Amino acid sequence: MVISTDNVNGLVLAASSSAFIGSSFIIKKKGLMKAGNYGTRAGSGGHSYLCEPWWWTGMIAMIVGEIANFAAYAFAPAILVTPLGALSIIFSAVLAHFILKERLHIFGVLGCVLCVVGSTTIVLHAPHERTIVSVKQVWHLATQPGFLVYAAIIFIMVTVLIFYYAPRYGHTHLIVDVGICSLMGSLTVMSVKAVGIGLKLTFEGKNQFVYFQTWFFTGVMAVCCLMQINYLNKALDTFNTAMVSPVYYVMFTSLTILASMIMFKDWDSQNGTQIATELCGFVTILSGTFLLHKTEDLGSSPSTPPLAYANSSTTQDPNLEGR
Template sequence: MDTTFDKTGAAILALNDLYIRSGVPASNAPRPSWYKVVGLILAIVSGLFIGVSFVLKKHGLLAANVKYNEEAGEGYGYLKNVWWWCGMTLMILGELCNFAAYLFVDAILVAPLGALSVVVCTILSAIFLKERLSFVGKVGCFNCIIGSVIIALNVPTQSGIDDINELRHMVAQPGFATWGSLVVAVSLVVAFWLGPKYGKKSMFVYLTVCSLIGGLSVVAVQGLGIGIMAQTRGIPQFNQWFLYVVLVFVIITLVTEIIYLNVRLLSVLRCRKR
């Protein structure tokens, strides 16, 4: 009996040694501590860039309306405005930093820090666009900062998934599939039915589209980032078809967000003129 146990133990140790030599990391292995620092810095820089971009784009929209005598929310004169393009450039840089942050930390840290862009935009709008910030708005900004700090201090050191195959398995789960399908369906209804009817009266119509699609975009961007990081660790990812599905989905969702974010800014200007 003892001999049998000895042989079994030796076999298990041999298999474990082969597994370690293969270079495949253990599931949910702790990440290096500097990953969190780099991801945190990238997320903060992203929030700063995106926050400033909102102010620049809105300034460009206002200037274009005056220069080309356009009604707020109508026309494309802003495409000829240098301030609008500066804002768009900063937004692209911010999104790139945001994507890079997903390479180092999970969405549970990056997404909340995106709220910093709201705080930056609010402060700069009050300074440069002479917009008033109510008491409720100040409390909201304070809560954004406190919430982001608390989450940053308590973010887990282990990743939920390690490669694109794990993401494919989790996406195929009934819960996520149902939620994702519902989000897409509601977004289509809001964009193509409610938008034309109520989009000129309320900014929340197109804001809803940005928010819903943004939720899916976060998952897709993080999945793409995890796939890239797994590839750098020696785990083949670019031979997996699902990685390219995620890439296409990232492009579609980000373009959709940019389009409806611009429409939302135009609707804000329209609502203020009423």
């Protein structure tokens, strides 16, 4: 299977991005823990972490990773770049084992291996990026009925989660804050890809910032990113990192691939065998993240289950309701 030059560039940038982002989860978590010792926890709506150097170090690492990820989307299709985020789970899980003492068992190691195998499968069978000569072409794709319906559904779901479910269940159910991050993330990637393409074309001598569409995508990207950062901080401060990272990855990747299929029609140029192989690779990655999730269960003692694990049972511990 021949991999295009653009896909190789996207692969290298995406892998580098995963290293920085995976590390940032752990560094930010350490900063949030330290900030919680002298101020209101982020999970309770506090922002004392803004005075914590560890959190800012993690934030810088995440920004560097996101810049690399941003550039990757300018070269390769989302169906290639996004699943490679599984590598960040590996970095996060390994560092959590050594730094935060969140134990990584044999199932976690096997989960890491499955993530690598699945990522490799997707890389080898990823579709080639379609040729785009202007941001106006991206705007045309984004204003097609299919994607407009998708964006409207995302907006409604995020609104309901923020104003109804987050105040009631945000502290006890991981899926609420992570769900908001993931839903907004799928729109973030589409706008990031549009802006990335605009920058790429601009550097090639075709200025795309003379079009209002480029600035519109930039605005959407900024708003979505800020919302993701806010709710990801809440999830990290309330729940265990080893659970937040894989659950966020699975939801975010699934929604992003769906959004990319609707907007950019990535699979139109591929046959059934190639699509099936990519899906198998993605399922392999999901299996790996599931094993990493189970690693957290194994690492917890029966007497002190993790908050998120306890919340998943049908009987709630009343002592946990206020956390």
